[in-house]
Amino acid sequence: MTVESPRTDRALGVRPTALRAAAPALLGYLAVRALGVLTLVVAGADRVGPGPGVHGTGGLHRLATLWDAYWYQQIALHGYAGTSPVAGPHGLYEPYAFFPAYPLLIRLVPLPVQWSALAVAWAAALAAAWGVYAVAARLYGQRAGVIAAALWGVLPYAVVENAAYSEPLFTALAAWSVHAAVRGRWIRAGLLCLLAGLSRPTGIALAAAVGAAALWELLHGRGGRRAVAGALLAPLGFVGFVAWVGVRKERWDGYFRVQDAWQSRFDYGRATFRAFRLLLPRMLTAPELVPLADVVVAGVLVAGVVLFLLSVRQRQPPVLLLYSAALLVLALGDAAYFNSRARFLLPAFGLLLPIAAPLARTRHRTAVTVLLAAAAVLSAAYGFYAAFVYPDAP
Numbered sequence: 073m074t075v076e077s078p079r080t081d082r083a084l085g086v087r088p089t090a091l092r093a094a095a096p097a098l099l100g101y102l103a104v105r106a107l108g109v110l111t112l113v114v115a116g117a118d119r120v121g122p123g124p125g126v127h128g129t130g131g132l133h134r135l136a137t138l139w140d141a142y143w144y145q146q147i148a149l150h151g152y153a154g155t156s157p158v159a160g161p162h163g164l165y166e167p168y169a170f171f172p173a174y175p176l177l178i179r180l181v182p183l184p185v186q187w188s189a190l191a192v193a194w195a196a197a198l199a200a201a202w203g204v205y206a207v208a209a210r211l212y213g214q215r216a217g218v219i220a221a222a223l224w225g226v227l228p229y230a231v232v233e234n235a236a237y238s239e240p241l242f243t244a245l246a247a248w249s250v251h252a253a254v255r256g257r258w259i260r261a262g263l264l265c266l267l268a269g270l271s272r273p274t275g276i277a278l279a280a281a282v283g284a285a286a287l288w289e290l291l292h293g294r295g296g297r298r299a300v301a302g303a304l305l306a307p308l309g310f311v312g313f314v315a316w317v318g319v320r321k322e323r324w325d326g327y328f329r330v331q332d333a334w335q336s337r338f339d340y341g342r343a344t345f346r347a348f349r350l351l352l353p354r355m356l357t358a359p360e361l362v363p364l365a366d367v368v369v370a371g372v373l374v375a376g377v378v379l380f381l382l383s384v385r386q387r388q389p390p391v392l393l394l395y396s397a398a399l400l401v402l403a404l405g406d407a408a409y410f411n412s413r414a415r416f417l418l419p420a421f422g423l424l425l426p427i428a429a430p431l432a433r434t435r436h437r438t439a440v441t442v443l444l445a446a447a448a449v450l451s452a453a454y455g456f457y458a459a460f461v462y463p464d465a466p
Contacts, residue, residue: 090206093214097205097221098198104225104448105197109135109234111452112459131459136186139465141236143167145185147175152320163333168317168326173271173309174238189236197233197240201225203247204421208428210254211388216425216432219440223424226447228368229414229466231455242272243419246395249282250422253391258286258295258302261391265302269309274419277398279307285391336408343407344373365411365462368454372414375423376400382426396422415466 112131146155147167155167174192181188201221209217224243225233233240249264265282269275286303289295295302317327331337351370354362380396388396403416417423431440458466 093209094202094205094217097209097218098202100218100222100444101198101201101225104222104444104451105230105234107448108225108231108452108455111456112231115456115460132190133186134459135231135235136190138235138237138459140170140238141186141189143170144175144178144236144238145189147172148178148188149185160333162335165333166330168320168330169334169336171238171269171271171273171275171313173267174241177241186236190234193236193240194234196244200233200240200244200247200419200421203244203251204424206251207247207254207392207421208425210251212425212429213432216428219431219444220421220424220428222444223428223447224421226444226451227418228372228451228454229418229458230451231458232415232418232466235459235466237415238272239415239418242268242274243421245271246278246419247421249278250391250395253282253285253302254389256289256295258289258298259305260302261286262302262305265306266309269307269311270313271309272419273310274399274402274416275310276307277402278395279310280398281391281394282306284394285389288390334408336406338402338405339407341405344404344410344413347410363462364454364457365464365466369411369414372417373404376403376417376420379423379426383422386426386429388422388425392422392425396420409465411462411464411466 109131112135114131143155143165147170152167152172157164157166159165177192178185178188181191183191201224204224205217205221207217208220224230233243245264245268249261249268252258252261252264261282265275265278268278283303283306286295286299286306290299290303314327317330318324320326321329323329328337348370351362351366355367377400380393380400383393383396399417399420403413406413406416431443434440
């Protein structure tokens with residue numbers, strides 16, 4: 073564990089030595105993600121990817137225009153009312169499906185919109201890696217924090233951390249919200265949760281975790297009014313945006329009806345069960361016909377459940393367990409496109425701690441370095457596959 077300094081920046085809640093302590097984690101994260109980006113730039117030269125708004129070539133252009141990136145950039149340029157719907161197989165795709173925090177930040181950066189989108193996403197990814205480090209270091213020591221940040225950068229879908237998507241921003245806000253909650257800073261946790269709820273629909277998972285953990289503290293005679301304030305602030309971002317869309321669509325469930333075009337609804341896992349039921353026989357009888365992405369996503373979901381059980385055994389703080397559980401429920405229970413489930417779990421950094429903590433305790437540090445390096449290579453290769461080879465969205 074890092075040693076607390078008596079000097080504290082009260083405005084930001086960050087110790088003056090915090091960046092210095094986090095530097096190994098941030099450098100490690102930058103190294104593994106640099107490999108992923110470099111792979112896309114070198115191997116992806118002169119390739120064109122599918123998806124709305126993709127007309128150029130090259131790895132950086134692909135990251136800037138990958139599927140949903142089109143919507144965020146159009147909202148940044150034209151607002152919700154000025155962004156035209158796009159016809160889809162199940163109805164009109166509308167910009168109201170996308171939360172406003174990321175497009176707003178894109179708009180604030182004085183660069184061409186594609187590069188603004190990448191700049192915001194990359195800065196948010198670095199802030200997220202720092203948050204992952206901060207949570208893990210506080211719970212299991214600095215070395216565990218460094219390893220956790222690196223592990224977040226070598227996940228199968230870590231390529232999304234460098235794409236013009238909202239997952240990096242949400243993960244950053246979620247990680248620092250959990251960090252604040254673990255420290256008992258409930259108002260700060262609630263405010264960060266509010267902002268996270270303006271960045272992605274999974275903000276409701278974080279709000280449920282922060283709110284429930286704050287109320288649990290209150291029931292045990294801790295936290296006081298600050299815990300109540302944090303619990304009340306936590307869901308306001310998500311609820312506020314959903315309510316606003318309802319007003320714009322002139323029906324209380326307007327946001328959820330917009331999601332119908334993506335077939336995104338909670339079906340209690342029936343779609344996920346059907347996907348596994350179809351996938352497993354094909355893997356046994358004709359594995360050469362099964363897309364690699366299907367196998368990887370199925371593996372990520374199974375690993376997520378196993379790692380959650382290990383997180384419970386690890387006795388992680390309630391807010392972290394609740395957050396991981398809520399993200400797993402949403403990922404497994406959504407009826408939408410199966411291969412998006414691994415991306416939905418990208419912000420579930422708490423699931424990495426049952427791996428990071430034991431690796432931090434091992435005496436074979438060279439073996440840990442080799443393991444992380446091998447994972448970085450595999451992540452980079454799969455990132456190229458997800459961005460350029462697989463025909464659908466990650």
